[in-house]
Amino acid sequence: MRVTFATEPAHHGRDNEDFIGATADAVVLLDGATAPAEITSSCSHTVRWYSHTLGSTLLAELAQTIAPLAELLAKGIKHVTSLHDFTCNLSRGDSPSSTVAMLRRIGDRLDWLVLSDSVLILDTGTAEPMVICDDRLDHIAAPTRARLRALPAGTPEHAEALREHVKAIGEYRNRDGGFWVAATDPLVADRALTGTVPTDKVRAAALLSDGASRLVDCFHLATWRDALDILNQDGPAELIRRVREAERSDPHGERWPRGKAFDDATAVRVTM
Numbered sequence: 001m002r003v004t005f006a007t008e009p010a011h012h013g014r015d016n017e018d019f020i021g022a023t024a025d026a027v028v029l030l031d032g033a034t035a036p037a038e039i040t041s042s043c044s045h046t047v048r049w050y051s052h053t054l055g056s057t058l059l060a061e062l063a064q065t066i067a068p069l070a071e072l073l074a075k076g077i078k079h080v081t082s083l084h085d086f087t088c089n090l091s092r093g094d095s096p097s098s099t100v101a102m103l104r105r106i107g108d109r110l111d112w113l114v115l116s117d118s119v120l121i122l123d124t125g126t127a128e129p130m131v132i133c134d135d136r137l138d139h140i141a142a143p144t145r146a147r148l149r150a151l152p153a154g155t156p157e158h159a160e161a162l163r164e165h166v167k168a169i170g171e172y173r174n175r176d177g178g179f180w181v182a183a184t185d186p187l188v189a190d191r192a193l194t195g196t197v198p199t200d201k202v203r204a205a206a207l208l209s210d211g212a213s214r215l216v217d218c219f220h221l222a223t224w225r226d227a228l229d230i231l232n233q234d235g236p237a238e239l240i241r242r243v244r245e246a247e248r249s250d251p252h253g254e255r256w257p258r259g260k261a262f263d264d265a266t267a268v269r270v271t272m
């Protein structure tokens with residue numbers, strides 16, 4: 001597997017809460033869920049700590065075992081949860097969380113796993129690529145999302161609406177009828193979308209955090225096929241450059257209402 005990627009924080013000099021890593025046969029992308037600075041947590045760990053610790057744990061496991069990806073994710077979450085012992089109270093359920101996307105080649109098959117809103121695109125040579133996107137988060141907390149999107153980004157009203165929205169989402173986190181994300185409960189791994197495809201059916205693959213996939217699914221400036229073409233021809237950094245260009249052209253979210261004017265963005269291109 002050949003893997004090329006680019007990753008960039010939302011704002012220069014700030015922490016990037018996305019994690020990207022690869023072995024010779026696998027790639028792992030996590031996007032830590034940003035908590036607004038005003039929300040206090042009973043966990044002393046940062047979002048970046050969580051995505052990077054779980055991501056590197058998963059990479060280490062991928063290098064050692066060919067167990068199913070969901071099993072591997074469950075073990076990884078369990079391990080990272082144990083690292084909160086003695087310092088954090090996890091009962092409030094507000095410790096950091098993260099999306100997870102994994103792609104692994106074992107001989108003539110490719111295994112994939114997607115949990116929450118990072119996107120996996122498989123170029124199977126057909127006109128329409130196969131797009132795996134866990135959009136359960138989009139179907140909850142509609143009233144607070146609508147309020148958030150109606151307000152110009154960068155204003156105190158928008159910041160307040162974002163706090164309310166994050167609070168509303170918290171009520172649905174890792175519950176039936178809500179959405180599932182890696183946090184402290186290993187059982188959420190069973191809620192991930194998973195699958196296997198023959199390696200020879202896949203020309204290339206892409207993994208995008210939602211800060212990169214917004215070029216397609218929020219800005220509608222490209223199709224999934226276009227995204228694959230950009231990655232192929234110009235590379236992952238160019239895809240992120242186009243995202244930033246669009247974000248800068250609409251800093252208050254008037255054309256494209258969105259929770260964050262700028263977001264951490266990661267784009268990965270994989271060829272077999």
Ligand SMILES: [Zn+2]
Nearest residue numbers: 043044045088
């Ligand atoms: Zn903690």
